[in-house]
Amino acid sequence: MANTTQALEAPAAxxxxxxxxxxxxxxxxxxRNRLAIVGxxxxxxxxxxxxxxPYIAPFPYQSQDLDAVTLTGGPVAPFRGAHILGTDELGRxxxxxxxxxxxxxxxxxxxxxxxxxxxxxxxxxxxxxxxxRTDSFLMRFTDVIYAFPDLLFIILLGVAFRETFFGQAMNxxxxxxxxxxxxxWVTMARLVRGQLLSLKETExxxxxxxxxxSDFKIVTRHLLPNAIGPVIVAVTLGIPSAILSEATLAFIGxxxxxxxxxxxxxxxxxxxxxxxxxxxxxxxxxxxxxxLLSFTFLGDGLRDALDPKLKGKQ
Amino acid sequence: MLRxxxxxxxxxxxxxxxxxxxxxxxxxxxxxxxxxxQLGERATAAVCNDFIHRFGLDQxxxxxxxxxxxxxxxxxxxxxxxxxxxxxDLIIERLxxxxxxxxxxxxxxxxxxxxxxxxxxxxxxSAVDVVTMFGANIGVSIPVFVLGLVLAWFFAVVLRGTxxxxxxxxxxxxxxxxxxxxxxxGLTGMQGPLRVLADFVSHMTIFNALLTGQxxxxxxxxxxxxxxxxxxxxxxxxIIARMTRSSLLDVMGLDYIRTARxxxxxxxxxxxxxxxxxxxxxxxxxxxxxxxxxxxxAVLTETIFNLSGVGRTxxxxxxxxxxxxxxxxxxxxxxxxxxxxxxxDVSYAYLDPxxxxx
Numbered sequence: 209m210a211n212t213t214q215a216l217e218a219p220a221a222x223x224x225x226x227x228x229x230x231x232x233x234x235x236x237x238x239x240r241n242r243l244a245i246v247g248x249x250x251x252x253x254x255x256x257x258x259x260x261x262p263y264i265a266p267f268p269y270q271s272q273d274l275d276a277v278t279l280t281g282g283p284v285a286p287f288r289g290a291h292i293l294g295t296d297e298l299g300r301x302x303x304x305x306x307x308x309x310x311x312x313x314x315x316x317x318x319x320x321x322x323x324x325x326x327x328x329x330x331x332x333x334x335x336x337x338x339x340x341r342t343d344s345f346l347m348r349f350t351d352v353i354y355a356f357p358d359l360l361f362i363i364l365l366g367v368a369f370r371e372t373f374f375g376q377a378m379n380x381x382x383x384x385x386x387x388x389x390x391x392x393w394v395t396m397a398r399l400v401r402g403q404l405l406s407l408k409e410t411e412x413x414x415x416x417x418x419x420x421x422s423d424f425k426i427v428t429r430h431l432l433p434n435a436i437g438p439v440i441v442a443v444t445l446g447i448p449s450a451i452l453s454e455a456t457l458a459f460i461g462x463x464x465x466x467x468x469x470x471x472x473x474x475x476x477x478x479x480x481x482x483x484x485x486x487x488x489x490x491x492x493x494x495x496x497x498x499x500l501l502s503f504t505f506l507g508d509g510l511r512d513a514l515d516p517k518l519k520g521k522q
Numbered sequence: 523m524l525r526x527x528x529x530x531x532x533x534x535x536x537x538x539x540x541x542x543x544x545x546x547x548x549x550x551x552x553x554x555x556x557x558x559x560q561l562g563e564r565a566t567a568a569v570c571n572d573f574i575h576r577f578g579l580d581q582x583x584x585x586x587x588x589x590x591x592x593x594x595x596x597x598x599x600x601x602x603x604x605x606x607x608x609x610x611d612l613i614i615e616r617l618x619x620x621x622x623x624x625x626x627x628x629x630x631x632x633x634x635x636x637x638x639x640x641x642x643x644x645x646x647x648s649a650v651d652v653v654t655m656f657g658a659n660i661g662v663s664i665p666v667f668v669l670g671l672v673l674a675w676f677f678a679v680v681l682r683g684t685x686x687x688x689x690x691x692x693x694x695x696x697x698x699x700x701x702x703x704x705x706x707x708g709l710t711g712m713q714g715p716l717r718v719l720a721d722f723v724s725h726m727t728i729f730n731a732l733l734t735g736q737x738x739x740x741x742x743x744x745x746x747x748x749x750x751x752x753x754x755x756x757x758x759x760x761i762i763a764r765m766t767r768s769s770l771l772d773v774m775g776l777d778y779i780r781t782a783r784x785x786x787x788x789x790x791x792x793x794x795x796x797x798x799x800x801x802x803x804x805x806x807x808x809x810x811x812x813x814x815x816x817x818x819x820a821v822l823t824e825t826i827f828n829l830s831g832v833g834r835t836x837x838x839x840x841x842x843x844x845x846x847x848x849x850x851x852x853x854x855x856x857x858x859x860x861x862x863x864x865x866x867d868v869s870y871a872y873l874d875p876x877x878x879x880x
Contacts, residue, residue, distance in 0.1 A: 348533070352540030359818035360836065360852055367840050368551035452665055456822065459667050460837060475668060482675045493668040500663035
């Protein structure tokens with residue numbers, strides 16, 4: 209009896225909240241995921257530091273406290289005096305430099321994903337929509353990019369354009385952004401293609417075609433909006449690998465030029481003092497790990513929220 | 523099956539040409555004068571002209587490309603501008619270091635990753651599971667170079683003088699050397715492809731020592747390999763552990779597992795004999811996909827731990843503007859990557875017939 213009542217009530221309950229759209233539904237699922245919340249809060253914090261960092265940093269990131277360095281005869285140790293996290297061998301405040309690094313990392317996170325969207329989505333959409341030769345040509349092209357070891361390709365691009373105007377723009381950062389974007393769009397193109405291929409066969413697309421909607425409009429108004437969930441997830445999960453790539457490149461000396469302080473170049477510089485002043489490596493390492501973890505947690509949470517079927521899978 | 527393999531091979535050809543073209547084009551774009559990068563800033567114009575002519579750098583770019591493809595077809599990767607030696611020689615000498623590092627790292631990641639994944643899945647939500655999965659999340663978030671540096675610092679600086687100290691650089695301690703297997707087996711007079719193979723294997727320190735029974739150097743080589751392999755293998759380890767866990771959990775919910783339990787098998791048999799076998803399929807793909815990442819990681823690991831493999835050679839060639847070496851090694855690495863992907867695809871199709879039929 210109880211079952212019958214429930215069965216009768218269930219549709220009524222569903223009718224009672226008709227405004228529960230995909231997005232508000234997803235949001236409530238996201239808010240129940242504690243790790244994703246923690247990740248999201250840290251991400252917001254990092255974004256905030258990236259934006260207002262220059263105004264709240266204890267020192268300008270490039271200014272040198274020569275007195276302190278002369279006194280200690282090397283990098284200043286952390287947790288003493290004015291420099292909370294100590295300084296490097298030139299007397300530059302580590303905390304302020306880490307904040308500048310946050311700005312670089314967050315910019316990488318955003319710009320690379322914009323490049324990925326601008327290249328990956330059109331290519332994936334074109335391959336799926338036109339099919340046939342266009343599809344196989346575009347997919348072979350993505351295979352070529354995919355077959356390349358990423359890091360090697362970015363290094364080659366970085367070195368090839370290093371001394372051009374383009375390579376010098378934004379302290380060498382623009383080149384790094386674009387190079388990372390160029391190797392990263394492949395996954396997006398494949399994802400969009402896969403999504404659109406299955407959507408293409410649905411009835412609402414057939415209906416749109418029947419009433420004479422143009423190809424371009426079908427793709428942009430009908431297909432892409434339906435694929436937006438997986439795209440958002442892919443963008444969020446692509447961010448940590450972009451941040452990692454930038455840090456790696458900076459570590460081997462490509463990208464942000466001194467005195468800008470990328471987390472990767474901070475570690476490369478600190479390497480020389482690892483015996484006496486390991487904090488110069490450890491603090492930037494924590495910063496990188498924290499940023500990567502937060503974006504991963506947030507991305508995992510978004511995936512579970514937008515596509516509950518996948519919950520618990522990779 | 524044969525048709526599937528042939529089709530995949532045919533598809534690989536345009537990709538291969540694309541790679542050769544891109545590498546060639548990018549290597550030409552690297553700014554600076556290769557002559558002065560090699561011979562020093564004070565090289566005279568006459569010397570440089572001779573240098574440029576000798577290496578064909580005065581020909582139009584399309585002609586240079588044509589020459590290059592022709593040479594590649596003959597297995598000739600050109601002569602290094604810096605070392606004055608054939609690139610193939612450099613590859614026979616340095617690729618084994620990278621291959622050995624990658625294999626050991628992959629072995630470490632696979633064995634430990636599957637083990638941790640199985641333990642996590644069979645004790646779901648237990649302390650072991652939570653700790654392993656949290657560790658796996660942290661593991662994927664630590665860049666190779668950070669982990670490498672921290673390991674080197676901890677095991678070589680902090681633990682110096684204790685029995686747990688490990689060497690942070692090189693392949694063998696100073697004073698210890700290995701006799702290449704070509705000498706041990708009296709093959710020094712041998713020529714041709716077999717000799718190349720023998721040389722290749724003899725440059726893999728661990729395999730060489732193992733094959734020829736040089737136990738002292740073997741122990742030393744293994745000790746030198748621990749830190750780089752752990753640094754390089756941690757990210758794949760974390761990914762493999764996560765994948766094994768989720769895939770096994772999926773399989774363990776299926777009906778045939780219930781049947782296996784119902785007929786009274788022990789839990790161990792159910793997991794290992796019935797569950798794991800089917801759960802490993804996606805794990806195989808993930809392992810294949812990791813190889814590409816391992817190659818990138820190897821570049822950094824070799825730099826940090828001072829190993830002269832292809833990764834370090836490429837980065838050195840880039841700073842030294844050694845076009846020929848950059849081209850040759852990038853192509854070899856990319857082709858290796860392509861082959862690995864091919865093997866993964868084929869083995870996947872072999873394991874799961876639905877794929878080759880679609």
